[in-house]
Amino acid sequence: MAANEQLAMLVQPDRVHRSVYADPAIFELELERIFGRAWLVLGHESQLPRAGDYFTTRMGREPVVVVRQDSGDIGVLVNRCAHRGSMVCAEGRGNAERFVCPYHGWSYDRSGALKVVPFASGYPQGATSQLRLKPVPRIARYRGFIFASLAADGPDLEEFLGPAKASFDDLVDRAPGGELEIAGGVFKHGYNGNWKLMLENHLDGAHPAYVHASSVAVARNAPEPGRPGEEHYYDIAVRQMRQNGAPDAVWEGTGMWTTPRGHGFMGDYHDDDRLVAGLGNPAFDEYRRLLAQQVGERRADQILRVTLWNTIVYPNCSFMSQFRQLRIIHPVAVDRSVVYTYSFRMKHAPAQMFRDTVAFANVVNGTGSWVLTDDLEVYERIQHGLSSGALDWVYIGRGYGRDVDEADGTRRGATGTSEVFIRAQMRAWLDYMTRDA
Amino acid sequence: MTPEQFLYHEARLLDTQRYEEWLALFTDDATYWVPLEQGQKDPYETSSIIHDDRTLLELRVKQIRHPRAHARLPLARTVHQVGNVVPLGEANGELRIGSTLTLVEFRNEKQRLYGALVEHRLRKSGDTFRIAHKRIDLINSEGELDGIAILL
Numbered sequence: 001m002a003a004n005e006q007l008a009m010l011v012q013p014d015r016v017h018r019s020v021y022a023d024p025a026i027f028e029l030e031l032e033r034i035f036g037r038a039w040l041v042l043g044h045e046s047q048l049p050r051a052g053d054y055f056t057t058r059m060g061r062e063p064v065v066v067v068r069q070d071s072g073d074i075g076v077l078v079n080r081c082a083h084r085g086s087m088v089c090a091e092g093r094g095n096a097e098r099f100v101c102p103y104h105g106w107s108y109d110r111s112g113a114l115k116v117v118p119f120a121s122g123y124p125q126g127a128t129s130q131l132r133l134k135p136v137p138r139i140a141r142y143r144g145f146i147f148a149s150l151a152a153d154g155p156d157l158e159e160f161l162g163p164a165k166a167s168f169d170d171l172v173d174r175a176p177g178g179e180l181e182i183a184g185g186v187f188k189h190g191y192n193g194n195w196k197l198m199l200e201n202h203l204d205g206a207h208p209a210y211v212h213a214s215s216v217a218v219a220r221n222a223p224e225p226g227r228p229g230e231e232h233y234y235d236i237a238v239r240q241m242r243q244n245g246a247p248d249a250v251w252e253g254t255g256m257w258t259t260p261r262g263h264g265f266m267g268d269y270h271d272d273d274r275l276v277a278g279l280g281n282p283a284f285d286e287y288r289r290l291l292a293q294q295v296g297e298r299r300a301d302q303i304l305r306v307t308l309w310n311t312i313v314y315p316n317c318s319f320m321s322q323f324r325q326l327r328i329i330h331p332v333a334v335d336r337s338v339v340y341t342y343s344f345r346m347k348h349a350p351a352q353m354f355r356d357t358v359a360f361a362n363v364v365n366g367t368g369s370w371v372l373t374d375d376l377e378v379y380e381r382i383q384h385g386l387s388s389g390a391l392d393w394v395y396i397g398r399g400y401g402r403d404v405d406e407a408d409g410t411r412r413g414a415t416g417t418s419e420v421f422i423r424a425q426m427r428a429w430l431d432y433m434t435r436d437a
Numbered sequence: 438m439t440p441e442q443f444l445y446h447e448a449r450l451l452d453t454q455r456y457e458e459w460l461a462l463f464t465d466d467a468t469y470w471v472p473l474e475q476g477q478k479d480p481y482e483t484s485s486i487i488h489d490d491r492t493l494l495e496l497r498v499k500q501i502r503h504p505r506a507h508a509r510l511p512l513a514r515t516v517h518q519v520g521n522v523v524p525l526g527e528a529n530g531e532l533r534i535g536s537t538l539t540l541v542e543f544r545n546e547k548q549r550l551y552g553a554l555v556e557h558r559l560r561k562s563g564d565t566f567r568i569a570h571k572r573i574d575l576i577n578s579e580g581e582l583d584g585i586a587i588l589l
Contacts (some may be wrong), residue, residue, distance in 0.1 A: 185474050218500050233490050238496075361484045367584060373508040
């Protein structure tokens with residue numbers, strides 16, 4: 001396995017060696033040292049309202065079941081029978097009293113304790129008494145989001161998130177009463193490219209004008225969105241696609257913050273969609289009124305003034321607090337990734353607000369969208385390019401030398417199109433990969 | 438023209454890349470829907486792989502022709518194999534026609550296969566039809582899918 005000194009040579013301040021994206025041995029090491037150590041976002045507690053509710057997911061390569069215990073706590077169990085290794089829970093979600101292995105009927109309760117072993121007399125006395133579904137060592141929640149870590153030791157969740165907590169706060173505070181639920185279906189899209197390519201794209205303000213040129217162009221020539229109170233179904237799509245064609249100055253002026261653990265978020269963007277304040281949309285006005293009822297006028301204004309775009313929680317999550325979108329990335333192979341995309345409904349907001357969220361998800365994050373499909377095409381072209389050994393380095397130097405360290409521990413890009421967020425991700429990557437434990 | 442012949446005609450337009458003529462088959466109030474969930478009832482409170490009104494469907498066709506439509510150029514070659522055409526009923530002057538779709542896509546050295554149940558709502562127009570609604574239920578709509586940049 002690669003020695004730490006060799007790994008350190010792969011990441012330099014303004015460039016990264018292509019093997020970081022293309023070498024299967026490095027990918028295996030990432031599963032162990034990054035996905036095996038970091039806090040990973042697994043989902044949201046609204047997915048598990050009642051005792052016994054569960055959903056399956058992956059932590060790196062580990063299949064896990066996330067389940068609401070009888071105590072109300074949330075458990076994360078490795079989805080593998082202690083006997084011969086079969087997954088005890090088929091992929092998906094549901095409600096279960098017991099998880100019963102399909103192979104020999106070993107049966108586990110919601111906490112993972114082994115309750116039934118058929119042909120029990122066949123085993124030596126006491127041999128199965130210590131067996132159970134393996135619990136994931138650490139589980140924590142922040143503002144309703146479920147996190148887990150495969151490592152027994154490491155920074156606690158609050159320390160891990162650091163300033164990125166503000167993005168979760170923004171998402172939750174926007175909901176009247178702070179009540180959100182995952183709703184509206186799950187997009188599952190794959191691409192033949194490395195998992196890092198998605199995280200490196202979501203804060204990239206220099207790509208939309210080029211990657212999304214075709215959807216920007218057709219949206220510019222589309223019929224005009226309706227005035228407040230006279231909206232059309234297509235407005236959300238047209239507005240959002242046009243937004244990707246914002247002038248360079250808008251992208252340069254966007255705030256770009258990163259944290260020492262590789263998280264990052266983009267702000268000061270996107271104030272002209274009907275999903276946000278300012279257009280006098282009746283549903284939005286009603287929503288604002290409901291929010292102000294809960295928190296007061298001043299606080300409501302404060303909350304709605306925040307205009308964050310994507311937030312990256314390194315290494316497995318990207319979300320949009322303002323538009324209530326959550327993406328969780330599953331690394332499958334060095335050149336294959338799968339992304340699950342969820343929408344949130346604010347429980348106490350007008351129904352139209354969620355309809356707009358769904359329309360937004362379809363146009364931006366949908367498997368058949370005008371926008372996402374072009375991103376996926378580019379990820380695959382990058383993976384092709386980086387599989388060639390003709391050139392060694394990937395250049396991540398936009399804005400390098402002008403990054404600004406802020407008092408709250410964030411590092412800000414000099415402009416909104418700075419690649420500071422990739423440099424932050426690679427710094428975190430190197431830290432995980434070369435740390436002893 | 439029978440509904441069956443009309444569906445073959447529609448498939449032929451797609452497979453010979455005559456997308457503008459295909460678009461013209463749709464009525465001004467048409468909807469084009471590829472649901473995300475099996476048996477999905479509602480396109481407004483649950484996401485869809487595609488849910489277009491006529492305006493958005495037109496943008497979709499225009500995007501294909503844009504010189505920098507990265508995921509769409511070179512154009513995918515497709516075969517839309519339409520089968521099992523059955524009448525499902527008639528209401529409000531529209532024929533509901535069910536069919537199955539086996540679709541092969543080839544682009545950039547990658548060949549993909551899709552299977553779907555399809556429902557058309559057709560309005561009589563002279564001796565042919567126009568499409569008021571087309572719903573395509575991919576059998577793997579809830580599975581892990583790579584990006585879909587073709588017209589189904």
